[in-house]
Every structure is written in C-alpha cells, then in structure tokens.
Amino acid sequence: MLTAASLFLLHTSVPDDLSKASPPTAIFDQKLLHRAEHYERFLDVLWVLSTLTLLAVLAVYARRGVAYVRESSAGPIGTGMLLGMLGLGIVWLVELPFRLVAHWWDRRYGADEIGYVAWLFGD
C-alpha cells in the first residue's frame, strides 16, 4: 500500500505559488520566543543532570548491590530477579526528584496544571 502511494506521489509536483513557512519571529514576539528557549534549556540541563545522577547511582549499585544477595533465599535466578526489581525501584527513586523539578518548571511556565499530589500519585 505504501509502495503504491509512493508511485502515485512520483507523478505529482510542487505548485510554483507555494510560499515557504514564515520564520517564528514573524508570528511570535521576541520575548515569547526567548521565554520558550529558556524553558527548553532548563529541561535540557535537568535531563543531563538526571542522566548523570542515574548513571552514577547505577554504578554504585553495580558495585554495592551484590550485598543484597544476602536478602534473598531464592536461587541464582530468583536472586537475579530481586536485584533487577530493586534496580527498577532505584531508577524510579533517583528520577523522582528530577521529575518533580520538571513538573514544578512545567507549572511555572503554564505547560501543566496538575497539582503536586495528583502528579505524585499519577506518576
């Protein structure tokens, strides 16, 4: 079906009078664009910080997590499950404060209106 659609499209052409999209500055004022950029930049920095923290915590878990083998009466496979589930829990716990900050940022910029309690339980 996709192939057929592509074949049909081969025979079409772009109209000469088609105007290109306007630059953002033509639609939004400079202040709003700057604000959007600021919003995005913060989230990017937060993502980098969250990823670095997560990697650091996972590195610590990889070194120290073996101690949790003592917490298991199961065999090797069961203990592996325990460590895996514990890893999932740790990932969630480490990311939680960053998500909270991101949520605060979203609310600050009007990108989200959900309350903190609803967000926490929704998360």
Place this chain on the structure above:
Amino acid sequence: MAASRAERPIRLVVRDSDLARRRLTVFFRLILAIPVFVWLLVWGVAAFVVAFVLWLGILINGEPPESLHAFVAGYLRYWSHASAYVFLAADPWPGFRGSTDYPVDLEIDPPTRQSRWKTVFRLFLALPAILLASTLGGAPGEGGWQFGSYHSQGHGSEWRVWSGVGGVAAVCAFLTWFYALVRRRAPRGLRDLVAYSLSYTAQATGYLLLLTDRYPSADPAQAEGYAELPEHPVRITVDDPLERSRLTVFFRLLLAIPHLIWLLLWSIGAFFAAVVAWFAALVTGSVPSSLHRFLAAFVRYGTHVYAYVLLVGGRFPGFVGREGSYGIDLQIEPRERQRRWATFFRFFLAIPAFFVSSALSGALFVVGFLTWWYALVTGRAPDGLRNLGAVCLRYGAQTNAYLLLVTPRYPSGSPLLEHAAAKPATDLTALGEPY
C-alpha cells in the same frame, strides 16, 4: 516469657477453664447485653472525660491522680467483662459493678509516673495501636472502633464491617454462637483468640486513656497464661532475624511482583490438583502422595510469599516452596487417611475457617502496614507484630491446607505461636519494645 507477661501493666486473666455455655443465654446473648451496652456507654462517656482530666493531671504532676486512675481502670475492667460476655469468651452475665471474680478480667497496675512527652502526644502515639485493635477486638464505647467506612459494595466491604464491630473477636463470637448452641461449650481455639484480641484492645485503650505509658504489645506469647496450642499437622516455624534492609522494605511490593505472578499461576494448577485429589480421596480414602507434595509445596510457598509481602519475613523467598528454605516456614506432616464424608463436604466445612482467616487477614494487613513504617525508621521489624503476623499466616495456611486436602485437621485458632516449653530464653532488654 512469663516475665514479659508480668511486666505488662495491663494483663488479661481468664478463669473460664471448663468453657461451658448455657444454650438459652447464648441464644439471647445480644438482647441480654443491651443493658450492659447502655451502662457501658454512660460509663464510657464519663471515662473519656475523666481521661482528659487525667491528661492534664499528668502534664502538671507527671503522675496520674490515683482516684481518677481507679475510675478509668474500673471502666476498662468493666469493658473487658462486657466484651467477653458479648463475644462469648465468658458465660456469666457481667452485672453493672465490674465484679472482681468475673471469668475474664483485667489486672491493671496502680498509677506510676509517666513521661510528659508521651502524654502530650498520646492521641497520635496511640493511633497505630488503635488501628490494630480495631481489626482485633474493637474497643469500648459503641462495641468497636469505627474503623473505615461502611460500604455495601465490593469485596472490601465485609472486612470493613467486621472491623467496625469488633474484627477478629466478632467473627470468632459469631462462629462460637453456633458452636455453643450445639455443643453447650465454646471452642477452645476461638475462645483463646477472642481473649487475646480483647487483651490487646484493652492494652491499646489503657494506653489511650493514660492508665499507663507502656506501649501495647501484640506478642501472642502474652496469651500463654490461658491459651493452649494443640498439635497440628501444619505448623509454622519462625527462624528469621528481625533486622530489615530499609531499601527492600521500601520497595517490598515492587519486589514481590514476580512472586505474586508466580503464585497466581501456581494457584491455577493447585485448583485442578485439588479437584483431582478430592476425587482420589473420595475413592481411596487418601490423597496420592505426589498430589499431597504438590499441594503442600503450594501452601508453603503461599505462606513464604505473604510473609515476605507483609514483612513478617525479611528475605526474598525462593520460588518452589521447599521446606526449610525460608525463615518463616511451614512444617507439613506426611499425608494421612481422610474420612470420606468430611472430604465430600470439605468446601462447606471450610467456610467457617475462611471467616476467621479473612478476619485475621485484616489484622495481618495492618501488621504489614505498621511494620513497613517501623522498619523504615528503625531498620528492624517489631517482635510482637512479627509474631502476630506469623500466627495469622499459620491460620491462613492451615485453612488452605484443610481446603486443599493436605490435612484432614481443622485449623486451630490458638493465638500462641509455639509451645511455652519450646520457646528459647527471651532477651529481657526487648521487653520495652512497642507493639
């Protein structure tokens, strides 16, 4: 452990050794109790007012005034008589004066100095104990702590209603009513369970009403003075350290997901195995040994999983239900012959046990909830709650074992975890531990 009981400032004494009940007074028990309820309500209102004065007195003097303490203690003793009468743990009508020779009575120590800090925050400190008491024995006043709300729909509704009118004690009394009408005596296990529930509730109420600043203990060992632990083919063993890893406690439900899935799958297989075992037992008089092993392992595995989820056990259990593989373990005797008529009606015969089991499950969930908080803060499980959890698990396991034809023996309601003689020497430094 006897030292532990003697140390408790509020102790339950049971002198109902013959368990005899008169059919007529059993049949009309609730009607006969109406004047007692009215008097208890009046006395209760006065006691709560006096307890407030007691609260002020302790905050000022550090010690409760003796006369006020005696008034509240008298009320609590009368409450224990009335509750024992209503819940069929005792037979004589309790009267209105709180006589000293009632078969189920409280011994309450004279007033002593109390910590002002613990007194200021008493209402909040008592909340966990009240929560547990609401699932066990109810409390003074309106026949029970009004815990939860009354919903008429959904599976949780029955548990909430039972909790509201006395929890485990109410369920036991309901079953005892039928039993006593037929046999003219109360079943020993259920009577002991009611007495234990009343004992804990009395401690919680005494703590709330400032009779003592010693936190209530849920340790079933306190029932040694009046309870018996009969031999049973399904026994629980507790050989698990109390220390808990905070991280695994925090994520306990998440970590248990693989086990819960596996238990669900196994239960499907166990259902079909039980059906086959039922037909085999009807024809041959006993369950084939391979099916017995399979079903016994299933019951044991379920106990391991629930012990882990509800923090009665500390370590992550294995997936095969092998005996000796977990700290909270079940010892199950080999198969034995089963009477055919009891096998034929097994499902119906198990229904009363399921009532008790579901009531104890309510207590077990509260145990898990409280232990979760306690272990997160202290890094260990409280001794008393852990042992109470093990008792609840044992009853559930015995009920499942009975239903699944692993044993022909009916579950025992005894609150004791182990025989007094088998108990190792207890570290007396642990006596001050709450719960």
